[in-house]
Amino acid sequence: MVVNTIKALINISIEKDKVYIKDTLLLLLFDIVNLLIQILFFKIIFMHFNIIKGFSFNEVIFIVITAQIIEILYNSFFMGGFSSMSSWVAMGKFDYFLLLPQHRELIMNLYEMNMKNLIEIIFPLLLLVKYNPFKYFWDIPLYIVFILLGLFVRYSFGYFIASLAVIYTRIDTLQMIENMLFSYSIFPYVIYKQIAKWIFVVIIPLGLVANIPFAYFNSHSLYLIFLAMIISSVYLILGKLIYIKFLKKYQSAGG
Amino acid sequence: MNLKFYINEIITFFRVSYFYKLNFWSFILQNILMFALFFVFFKWTGRIGTLNSSEIITYYLLLMAFFQSLIPAVDTGFFSKIRSGGLDGILTLPINLNYYFISMHLEVLIFKFLLNSIIFIFVGFSLKNYIIINFHTIPFFLIAFSISIILYFELRLFFTQFAFFIEREGALASWSYFITMFFSGGILPIMIFPTLFKKIIYVSPFPYLIDYPISIYLGTQTFDLKRLLIPLSYIIILTVVNKVFSEKGLKVYMGYGG
Numbered sequence: 080m081v082v083n084t085i086k087a088l089i090n091i092s093i094e095k096d097k098v099y100i101k102d103t104l105l106l107l108l109f110d111i112v113n114l115l116i117q118i119l120f121f122k123i124i125f126m127h128f129n130i131i132k133g134f135s136f137n138e139v140i141f142i143v144i145t146a147q148i149i150e151i152l153y154n155s156f157f158m159g160g161f162s163s164m165s166s167w168v169a170m171g172k173f174d175y176f177l178l179l180p181q182h183r184e185l186i187m188n189l190y191e192m193n194m195k196n197l198i199e200i201i202f203p204l205l206l207l208v209k210y211n212p213f214k215y216f217w218d219i220p221l222y223i224v225f226i227l228l229g230l231f232v233r234y235s236f237g238y239f240i241a242s243l244a245v246i247y248t249r250i251d252t253l254q255m256i257e258n259m260l261f262s263y264s265i266f267p268y269v270i271y272k273q274i275a276k277w278i279f280v281v282i283i284p285l286g287l288v289a290n291i292p293f294a295y296f297n298s299h300s301l302y303l304i305f306l307a308m309i310i311s312s313v314y315l316i317l318g319k320l321i322y323i324k325f326l327k328k329y330q331s332a333g334g
Numbered sequence: 335m336n337l338k339f340y341i342n343e344i345i346t347f348f349r350v351s352y353f354y355k356l357n358f359w360s361f362i363l364q365n366i367l368m369f370a371l372f373f374v375f376f377k378w379t380g381r382i383g384t385l386n387s388s389e390i391i392t393y394y395l396l397l398m399a400f401f402q403s404l405i406p407a408v409d410t411g412f413f414s415k416i417r418s419g420g421l422d423g424i425l426t427l428p429i430n431l432n433y434y435f436i437s438m439h440l441e442v443l444i445f446k447f448l449l450n451s452i453i454f455i456f457v458g459f460s461l462k463n464y465i466i467i468n469f470h471t472i473p474f475f476l477i478a479f480s481i482s483i484i485l486y487f488e489l490r491l492f493f494t495q496f497a498f499f500i501e502r503e504g505a506l507a508s509w510s511y512f513i514t515m516f517f518s519g520g521i522l523p524i525m526i527f528p529t530l531f532k533k534i535i536y537v538s539p540f541p542y543l544i545d546y547p548i549s550i551y552l553g554t555q556t557f558d559l560k561r562l563l564i565p566l567s568y569i570i571i572l573t574v575v576n577k578v579f580s581e582k583g584l585k586v587y588m589g590y591g592g
Contacts, residue, residue, distance in 0.1 A: 105505030109512065116516055123522055127383045243356065252360035256367060263371055270378040279371065 081182045085189055092194040103195050110151075110199045114206075117143050117265055134267055138297065140210045143265045146289035147203040149229045150261065151196050157234055158258075159191025161241035165251050168244045173329075184322070188238070212296040225292035228307055232284050232291070233261065235311040235318070242318040245325045257283075264288040268303065284310050339429060351445065365450060369398040369457065377464075383526040384554070392466040393523050393548050399454035401544040403446045404482055405515045406489035408507040409435060413497045421587065432580055435494070436487055443483075471550055474557035478547035481565050485542055488572035489514065495576065498583025519545030525554055539568035 096103040118140060125136045164187075167173040176187045213219060240257050244250045260283060268290040271279050280286040287307045294300040352358055372394040380387055412435060415421045424434055458465045493510040500506065515521055517540035524532055524545040535541055542565035549555035 099502045099504075102502040102505045106508060109505060109508045113512065116512070116521070120522055123526060123528075124379065124382055126528070127526070128379075131379050247354065247356040249354040249357045250360075252357045252364065256360055256364045259364075260367060260371065263368075266371070266375050270374050272374070275370065275374045278367075279374070283367075 081185065084182075084186055088186075088189055088192055089194055092192045096195045107195060107199060110196070111202050114143075114147050114202055117147070118206075120265075132269070134269075137210050138212070138293070139265075139267065140206070141212060141296075142267060142289050142293045144203045144206050144210060145226065145229065145292050146264045148200060148207075148226055149233055149264075149288055151200050151203070152226075152230050153233045153237065155193055155196040157188055157237055159193050160188045161237045162251075162254055163191050164241040164244040165249055165254070168248050168329075173245075177326075218296070221295070222292055225295055225304075228304065229288045229291050232287050232307050232311045235314040236284055239314040239318040239321075242321040245321060245329055261285050261288065264290075268294060280306070281310060284314075339427075345441075351442075361446065362449060362453065365398040365402055366453060366457065368402070369394055369454075372398075373461070373464075385523060385526060388464050388466050389552055389554070390523070391461070391464045392552060395454060395458060395461075395465060396548050396551065397520065397544060399450045400447060400479070401482070401548065402520065403443055403450075404486040404543050405511060405518065405520050406486050406493060406543075407511040408496070408503055409439065409490065409494040410503050410507060412494050413503040416497050416587065417501075425584075431584070432491055432576065435491070439487075439490070466552060468551060468553055471553055471557075475547055475551040478542070478550045478557070478562075481562065481569070482543045482547050484569055485539055485565055485572075488569055488576065489539065489543075491576045492572055492579070495579040495583050498579075498587055514540055514543070517541065518543040519548070523548070525549060537564070539565060539572075542568075 121136060121139050121143065125131070125139075129135075131139075164173075167176070176183055176190075179186060211222075213222065237257065240250065240253055243253065260279075264285040266286070268280070268286050271286045276286070284307070287303060287310065291303055291307050294303045351361070373391055376382075376390045376394065377387060382390060385393070415424070424431065427434070493506065496506055497503065517524075517535050517538060519525075519541055520543075524535055524541050527535070536546075546555065546561075546565075550557055
């Protein structure tokens, strides 16, 4: 039954994009430009250097591509639902989900899927052909696993922030910061030292997302993988606890 | 009477913002975190082109303290007001529509400027080894900054008034924000761009929003009255265009409200 619901949600997303086709195409084009601008950011910086403290242009672009793939997957499946949490709680639509007999949170997370974003994955994948560090065939499935781990980190943090809507109602600025910060998950993890490491790797795990695959292929660092799993689990548990504890205090604003 | 109305609007919106505590504190955190991110990155890279670490870090400090708020995004609230018929209620008021929307946004801007001034003075003090203080360029910087604020409102009004003519704002909002941000120096200082690219960008109105005032402060560009003619011309042109746009838009507007 839940599979049918998800299928229906995918169809709704596609139909919505078809209705506003011009806007959809312009947004697709925009996201390509967005990727190009991220590359241009480093291209301009690397115009003045060949290598920055041991990092080549190709290595940095590999992080940009990985970050882009993870953001596209996150935006396609979860971002819409998480961003709508605030308005669902404020307008009372949250009640509809509470009345669902099962898979309540799964449907809530996937309720505002944006399938058009998935098309965009072609462009970073095309760039990946040129800028990949893969040496063996099994590097490709391994890369997919690390992408999924990066997505898990991104999802768990997004889930935690969205769950705060049950307590605070308006969390739009917080989500704006979250999305803005994660759009800069393109920086190599070596820049985060001392207190910056605590802020941008542990508390806000943006330094982990795209750096997990990079660190593995660059130095086979298992430390970041374990850290990613621990931090993601902590945020998922915290998000879940908030739901359980504060749902009792939730007052419906619906009619 | 009108001025009193606008001030009341500002106070009301300020109170609403403060009521939602998490949102309020997020406002404060937003730019500090962004600055910290750029700080660690450019501290790592060191000198880039003609700019040394201190100049780059001061650039991003000023960017996050004031100029990040001056990237003219589309007012998405205006689109939803038009779609929901909410504009009818405003049109019946004895006020200018454009001034009304400026006053609504002005509260956010004043709020951010006041707050960021206090916060970034502390940030500046704690990073005083990296921050450049140029007292002699401050008067010129303030002139360029004032022009950038006016230009910001003109561009914001220009982009927002497309609401009268198109149904969905998503693409326009993303494009206008991102293009303006990139070409105004909101991502990277235009000073480190290739020379030809830099010259072309400086003919457009965008660098006068961010890159030009900060360059004046840093002393990497001199204050030149001839150069000021470019943003001033854009302000005059946009004022006329916005007036025409507004009149034409109101003619095609149909209220859907009950």
